[in-house]
Amino acid sequence: MAPGASIQNVINASPEGARIGLSAGTYRISSPISPKRGQKLLALGGAGTAVIKGSKVVTGWVKDGSNARWYKNGLLPAAYSDAGQCEVNSGTEANPCQKREQVYRNGAAMNRVMQLGNLRANGFFQDYQNNRTWLGTDPANATMEIARTPHAINSSAQGVTLSGLTFSNFAAPSQKGAVLVGGSDWIVEGCLFKRNNGIGLQLANAHRAVVRNNTMVENGQLGMGHYASNSTIVENNSITNNNTAGYWGADWEAGGFKATSSNGVTFRGNTVLNNRGTGVWFDINNINVNILGNTINNNYADGIRYEISYKALISDNKLAGNGYGMATGGGRGSDYSLYAVAAINVNSSPDVEIRQNVVGKNQNGIAAQMRNRGSGTYGAWDLHNLYVHHNDVTLATGARTGEGVQGLGTLSPVSPTTYYTAKNNRFDFNTYRMDATSAKRFSWNKSYMTFASLQTAGQERNGRVVPAA
Numbered sequence: 014m015a016p017g018a019s020i021q022n023v024i025n026a027s028p029e030g031a032r033i034g035l036s037a038g039t040y041r042i043s044s045p046i047s048p049k050r051g052q053k054l055l056a057l058g059g060a061g062t063a064v065i066k067g068s069k070v071v072t073g074w075v076k077d078g079s080n081a082r083w084y085k086n087g088l089l090p091a092a093y094s095d096a097g098q099c100e101v102n103s104g105t106e107a108n109p110c111q112k113r114e115q116v117y118r119n120g121a122a123m124n125r126v127m128q129l130g131n132l133r134a135n136g137f138f139q140d141y142q143n144n145r146t147w148l149g150t151d152p153a154n155a156t157m158e159i160a161r162t163p164h165a166i167n168s169s170a171q172g173v174t175l176s177g178l179t180f181s182n183f184a185a186p187s188q189k190g191a192v193l194v195g196g197s198d199w200i201v202e203g204c205l206f207k208r209n210n211g212i213g214l215q216l217a218n219a220h221r222a223v224v225r226n227n228t229m230v231e232n233g234q235l236g237m238g239h240y241a242s243n244s245t246i247v248e249n250n251s252i253t254n255n256n257t258a259g260y261w262g263a264d265w266e267a268g269g270f271k272a273t274s275s276n277g278v279t280f281r282g283n284t285v286l287n288n289r290g291t292g293v294w295f296d297i298n299n300i301n302v303n304i305l306g307n308t309i310n311n312n313y314a315d316g317i318r319y320e321i322s323y324k325a326l327i328s329d330n331k332l333a334g335n336g337y338g339m340a341t342g343g344g345r346g347s348d349y350s351l352y353a354v355a356a357i358n359v360n361s362s363p364d365v366e367i368r369q370n371v372v373g374k375n376q377n378g379i380a381a382q383m384r385n386r387g388s389g390t391y392g393a394w395d396l397h398n399l400y401v402h403h404n405d406v407t408l409a410t411g412a413r414t415g416e417g418v419q420g421l422g423t424l425s426p427v428s429p430t431t432y433y434t435a436k437n438n439r440f441d442f443n444t445y446r447m448d449a450t451s452a453k454r455f456s457w458n459k460s461y462m463t464f465a466s467l468q469t470a471g472q473e474r475n476g477r478v479v480p481a482a
Contacts, residue, residue: 014033014034014035014036015036015038016036016037016038016039016040017038017040018040020033020035020040020042020046020054020065021042021044021046021047024046024047024048024049024052027049027052028049029049029050029051029052030050030051030052031049031051031052031053032052032053032055033052033053033054033055034055034056034057035054035055035056035057035063035065035178036057036058036062036063037056037057037058037062037063038062038063038064039064039066040063040064040065040066041066041067041068041069041070042065042066042067042162042165043069043161043162044162045162045163045164045165045166045167045168045193046065046165046166046167046168047166047167047168047170048166048168048170048173049170049173050170050171050172050173050196051170051171051172051173052170052173052174053173053174053176054173054174054175054176054178055174055176055177055178056176056177056178056179056203059177060176060177060203060204060205061177061179061205062177063177063178063179064178064179064181065165065178065179065180065181066158066181066182066183067160067161067162067163067164067165067180067181067182067183067184067191067209068115068117068158068159068160068161068162068181068182068183069158069159069161070156070157070158071085071088071157071158071159072157073085074148074152074157077147081134081149082132082147082148082149083147083148083151083152084145084146084147084148085145085146086143086144086145087144088114088144088146088159088161089114089139089140089141089144089145089146090114090141090161091141092141092142093141094111095111095112095113095186095187096111096186096187096188097110097111097187097188097234097260097265098110098260098261098264098265098345099111099259099260099261100259100260100261100262100344100345101259102261102345105127105128105130105131106126106127106128106131107127108127109125109126109127109258109259110187110233110234110258110259110260111187112125112139113160113163113184113185113186113210113211113233114139114146114159114160114161114184115159115160115182115184115208115210115233115258116137116139116146116148116157116158116159116160117157117158117159117160117182117208118135118150118152118155118156118157119155119156120156120158122208122231122257123135123136123137123148123150124136124137125137125138125139126138129147132147132148132149133149134149134150135149135150136148136149136150137149146159158182160182160183160184160209160210161184162183162184163183163184163185163186163189164183164185164189164190164191164192164193165180165183165191165192166180166192166193166194167193167195168193168194168195168196169195169196169218170196171196171197171198171199172196172197172198172199173194173196173199173200174199174200174201174202175192175199175200175201175202175204176200176202176203176204177202177203177204178204178205179204179205179207180192180204180205180206180207180209180213181205181206181207181208181209182208182209183209183210183211184210185209185210185211185212185233186210186211187211187234187260188211188212188234188238188266189211189212189215190209190211190212190213190214190215190238191206191209191210191211191212191213191214191232192204192206192213192214192215193215193217194214194215194216194217194219194222195217195218195219196218196219197218197219197220197221197222198220198221198222199216199219199222199223200222200223200225201214201222201223201224201225201227202223202224202225202226202227203226203227204227204228205227205228205230206227206228206229206230206232206236206237207228207229207230207231207232208230208231208232208257209232209233210232210233210234210258211232211233211234211235212232212234212235212236212237212238213229213230213232213235213236213237213255214227214229214236214237214238215237215238215239215240216237216238216239216240216242216245217238217240217241217242218240218241218242219242219245220242220243220244220245221243221244221245222242222245222246223245223246223248224237224245224246224247224248224250225246225247225248225249225250226248226249226250227250227251228250228251228253229250229251229252229253229255229269230251230252230253230254230255231254231255231257232255232256232257233255233256233257233258233260234255234256234258234260234266234267235255235256235266235267235268235269235270235271235290236250236252236253236255236268236269236270236285236288237250237252237269237270237271238266238270238271238272239270239271239272239273239275239278240272240273240274240275241273241274241275242272242275242278243275243276243277243278244276244277245275245277245278245279246279246281247270247278247279247280247281247283248279248280248281248282248283249281249282249283250283250284251283251284251286252269252270252283252284252285252286252288252292253269253284253285253286253287253288254286254287254288255267255268255269255288255289255290256268256288256289256290256313257289259289260290261290261344261345261346262289262290262313262314262338262344262345263290263313263314263339263344263345263346263347263348263353264314264346265290266290266294267288267289267290267291268288268289268290268291268292268294268312268313268314269285269288269290269291269292269293269294269309269312270283270285270292270293270294271291271294271295271296272294272295272296272299272302273295273296273297273298273299274297274298274299274390275295275298275299275302276299276300276301277300277301277302278295278299278301278302278303279302279303279305280293280302280303280304280305280307281303281304281305281306281307282305282306282307283307283308284307284308285307285308285309285310285312285316286308286309286310286311286312287310287311287312288312288313289312289313289338290312290313290314291312291313291314291315291316291317291318292309292312292314292315292316292317292335293307293309293316293317293318294315294317294318294320295318295319295320295322295325296318296320296321296322297320297321297322297389298321298322298323298389298390298391299319299322299323299325300322300323300324300325300390300391301323301324301325302319302322302324302325302326303325303326303328304317304319304325304326304327304328304330305326305328305329305330306328306329306330307330307331308330308331309330309331309332309335309356310331310332310333310334310335311333311334311335311337312334312335312336312338313336313337313338313339314335314336314338314339314354315335315336315354315355315356315357315358316330316332316335316336316355316356316357316375317330317332317356317357317358318358318360319357319358319359319360319362319365320358320359320360320361320362321360321361321362321386321389321394322362322389322394323362323363323364323389323391323392324363324364324365325362325364325365325366326365326366326368327357327365327366327367327368327370328366328367328368328369328370329368329369329370330357330370330371331370331371331373332356332357332370332371332372332373332375333356333372333373333374333375334373334374334375335354335355335356335375335376336349336354336355336356336375336376336377337375337376339353339354339376340354340376349376349377350377351377351380351413351414351415351456352380352382354376354377354380355375355376355377355378355379355380355414356372356373356375356376356377356378356379356406357370357372357378357379357380358379358380358381358382359380359381359382359396359399360382360384360386360396361382361383361384361386361394361395361396362394362396363392363393363394363395363396363397363398363399364397364398364399365398365399365400366399366400366401366402367379367399367400367401367402367404368400368401368402368403368404369403369404370404370405371404371405372404372405372406372407373407374407374408374409374412375409375412376409376412377412377413377414378406378408378412378413378414378415378445379401379404379406379414379415380414380415380416381396381399381401381415381416381438382396382416383395383396383432383433395436396416396433396436396438397436397437397438398436398437398438399416399437399438399439400438400439400441401439401440401441401443402439402440402441402442402443403442403443404443404444405443405444405446406443406444406445406446407445407446407447407481408445408446408447408448408454408481410448412454413454413455413456413461414445414454414455414456415440415455415456415457415467415472416433416438416440416456416457416458432458433457433458434471439472440467440472440473440476441472441473441474441475441476442473442475442476443473443476443477444476444477444478444479445464445476445477445478445479446478446479446480446481446482447478447479447480447481448480448481450464450478450479450480451463451464453466455467457470457472458470464476464478
């Protein structure tokens with residue numbers, strides 16, 4: 014198939030299980046593609062050569078008198094409201110993340126403002142009531158594009174393969190993917206998901222999917238989302254620099270990867286870097302999760318957050334530089350406490366094992382907390398049978414690690430002072446590298462203490478503290 018041909022027409026004319034090759038070039042689509050069962054969509058020229066775009070090229074801009082601004086009518090949908098909590102949610106620039114129609118100049122995203130009076134060079138403003146888009150930079154001699162199509166693929170067919178394709182410039186809504194997979198047994202490999210609003214790739218009821226060797230970069234909300242999809246493998250992907258639209262980085266589904274209500278996910282060998290939010294987040298009713306051998310660095314909030322879910326193994330990961338956005342970013346919910354942000358943060362989840370991870374300098378080390386969050390599909394969301402062992406943890410200056418009680422409410426007959434021990438939560442055999450080995454950098458039952466006091470409390474009987482290199 015050559016650029017300019019209708020991908021959907023070729024799909025419709027091909028049988029189930031057909032191999033459909035896309036030649037090198039750009040394919041602009043105005044509605045989502047829906048493959049048939051077992052079809053394979055492949056880039057014939059190799060990974061990245063076939064580019065599927067949800068943006069349209071825009072010419073005919075009009076200069077606004079003597080003002081240094083230009084406009085074009087007729088590019089926008091009717092005014093709408095969208096979900097999503099934004100980093101900026103008050104004042105004249107409130108809620109920019111809720112708008113989808115991103116403008117690109119020579120392939121680079123321009124900066125959205127929410128008031129015409131705030132328009133500056135390399136910025137754009139969209140007046141949805143009057144269907145007018147404004148630019149703060151002369152569009153002459155530049156390729157101008159605007160994202161308009163919400164999804165590249167939206168399909169519940171089974172057994173589809175996507176290989177080597179690029180998906181970019183889609184106007185996906187909040188919590189939705191530019192590529193939205195709703196069928197079982199998909200393979201998504203060697204693809205690039207770049208500069209899409211919302212989520213780059215989303216699995217929803219997509220059991221037994223394999224997602225490998227892809228790149229998810231500079232997407233508006235998340236690199237990848239994962240909902241109600243069981244027995245999936247997500248491996249060897251690069252998930253970097255996501256949440257460009259400015260969703261709330263502390264606590265609203267923004268960052269690298271997020272999974273909800275899924276059983277048997279294996280997330281391994283991935284590189285998760287520089288996302289403005291949590292790097293890897295499993296939240297609500299996940300169970301039998303394996304988070305293995307990933308490199309997770311320099312994310313705004315937690316490196317790994319495991320929240321109100323169930324049995325998981327977190328092993329052999331390398332984490333460094335996570336959580337510093339919470340302390341220095343100045344955004345909503347900024348906080349550098351142990352229970353707000355850590356390299357690995359377990360919140361109200363039973364049967365979690367954390368072992369053999371190399372935790373470098375992060376805002377905090379390994380955090381475990383109990384809050385009164387209620388119950389889910391597999392029982393109460395509480396912290397019991399946690400085992401943290403054989404990890405190598407470097408505590409940056411001021412960083413802390415350990416457990417504490419927050420918001421227990423009524424959990425009779427277990428009191429806050431005995432909660433963690435009574436629930437079989439254990440830290441042992443870990444090595445801690447610290448600048449001040451006698452500092453109170455450990456937490457147990459909501460009290461900060463020295464390592465010696467932690468051992469007296471019954472934890473880390475075989476652990477050790479050594480000076481940081």
